[in-house]
Amino acid sequence: MNFKKKYPIVIALDGTSASGKSTNAKLVAKALGYVYVDTGAMYRTLAWYCLQKGVDVHDGKAVGAACRKWKTKLECAEHNGLRSVHLLVETYFPEKEIRTPETAAAVSHVAAVPAVRKWMKQTQRDCIQFGDLVMEGRDIGTNVFPETDYKFYLDATLAERSARRAADGVNENLAARDQRDSQRAVAPLMIALGAKVINNSAMTSEETSYLLLEEIRKRMMAK
Ligand code: DC
Numbered sequence: 001m002n003f004k005k006k007y008p009i010v011i012a013l014d015g016t017s018a019s020g021k022s023t024n025a026k027l028v029a030k031a032l033g034y035v036y037v038d039t040g041a042m043y044r045t046l047a048w049y050c051l052q053k054g055v056d057v058h059d060g061k062a063v064g065a066a067c068r069k070w071k072t073k074l075e076c077a078e079h080n081g082l083r084s085v086h087l088l089v090e091t092y093f094p095e096k097e098i099r100t101p102e103t104a105a106a107v108s109h110v111a112a113v114p115a116v117r118k119w120m121k122q123t124q125r126d127c128i129q130f131g132d133l134v135m136e137g138r139d140i141g142t143n144v145f146p147e148t149d150y151k152f153y154l155d156a157t158l159a160e161r162s163a164r165r166a167a168d169g170v171n172e173n174l175a176a177r178d179q180r181d182s183q184r185a186v187a188p189l190m191i192a193l194g195a196k197v198i199n200n201s202a203m204t205s206e207e208t209s210y211l212l213l214e215e216i217r218k219r220m221m222a223k
Contacts, residue, residue, distance in 0.1 A: 008128050008131065008132050008133070009034070009132040009133070009148075009150065010128070010132070010133045010134075010135055010140075010145045010148045010150065011025075011028060011029075011032075011034065011133065011134040011135070011148070011150045011152070011212075011216060012135055012137075012140035012141035012144070012145055012148050012150060012151045012152065012192070012195075013025045013028075013134065013135065013136040013137075013140065013152045013154065013212075014136070014137055014138055014139065014140050014141050014142070014151070014152070014153050014154070014189065014191075014192065014195070015138075015152075015153050015154030015155055015189075016154070016155050016156070016161065016174075016178050016181075016189065017161065017165075017174050017177050017178055017181070018156070018161035018162070018164045018165045018174060019154040019155050019156050019161060019200070020154055020156065020164075020200050020205055020208055021040075021136040021137075021154055022038060022040075022136060023205045023209075024154065024205055024208050024209045024212060025038070025134045025135075025136040026082055026134075027205060027206075027209035028134050028209055028212050028213060028216070029082060029083075029084075029134040030081060030082050031209070031213055032132070032134070032213075032216070033132075034083075034131065034132040034133055034134045035076060035083045035084065035085060035127070035130045035131050035132065035133050035134070036082055036083065036084045036085070036133075036134050036136075037084070037085045037124065037127050037133050037134070037135040037136070038084070038085075038136055038137075039120065039124055039135060039136065039137035039138075039140065039144070040107075040136070040137060040138075041086075041087065041098055042087045042120055042123065042124070043107050043110060043111045043116075043120065044098035044099075044103050044104075044107050045087050045089060045094060045098055046063075046066075046067055046070070046110050046116060047098070047103050047106040047107040047109075047110045047111075048094050048097050048098050048100075048103045049066065049070055049089055050062075050063055050066055050106065050110060051102060051103065051106060053066060057106040057109045057110050058109055060112070060113045060114075060115075063109075063110050063113045063115075063116060064113050064114070064115030064116060067113070067115060067116045067119050068115065068119070070089060071089070071090050072087055072088060072089055072090075072123075073087075073088045073091070074086070074087060074088075074123065074126060074127060074129075074130075075088055075093075076130040083130070083131075085127050085130060085133075087123070099170075101170070101171075101172065104170070104172050104177075105172070107177075108177050108180040108181055108184075109180070111138075111181070111184070112180065112184040112185075112186070114185075114186045117139075117143075117186045117187050120144075121143060121144050121187075124137075124140075124144045125144060125145070138181055138187070138188075138189040139187035139188075139189070139190075141153070141192030141194075141195050142187065142190050142192045143187040146192070149194070149219055149223075150216055150219055151192045151193075151194055151195035151196070152195055152196050152197075152198065152212060152215070153191045153192065153195045153196070153197045153198070154198050154199075154200060154208070155197065155198070155199050155200075156199060156200050156201040157201045158174060158175055158178075160201045161174055162174055196215050198211055198212070
């Protein structure tokens, strides 16, 4: 797609767990030629790091201290026509390790720590160095890039989201994770002001990404 646009542009895609954020963010990033950023992967990376280093993920002070001193680097990598930002820990990208059930169970505790959220916000804003972005997460439109005009909130029924995770071979308590993500004190999961809400329970990812691209186009034309 070729739109008239002002640089830099950030498409903020927030929503509940397994609401199709990753699939759709990648489709939209590919269609627009933007860089894809999975901020959940960054929180997962810190959760994995804490588990590796024996840091108690329920101890906010210890997690905050670990986050302040870990050695990381942002890298933009291209794979199958999609450019994505990776957070490297001491030059290593723990792509597989961050998807284990242990990491999934730990991540929302780590993500509730204020010092972690501060570090993540700065790091995620730094991703703009790689160009226009499609960034998915829980607080992108409300907290990380509140200034963007392109905000979206994806959701689907709990039954549908659980079925999607099960189809991926992952069995986890999504309701508990959603509750922790929505009720934490700092940057909880919320619908951003001006966000277009899409409930895609009965939609394919092609239909969802089509709607997203349509709305992005409309908002770009209105500028
Ligand atoms: O999208 P995901 O399941 O990979 O996210 C992992 C966890 O990270 C999720 O429980 C909530 C948290 N998270 C967050 O708090 N803020 C973000 N911007 C992205 C993820």
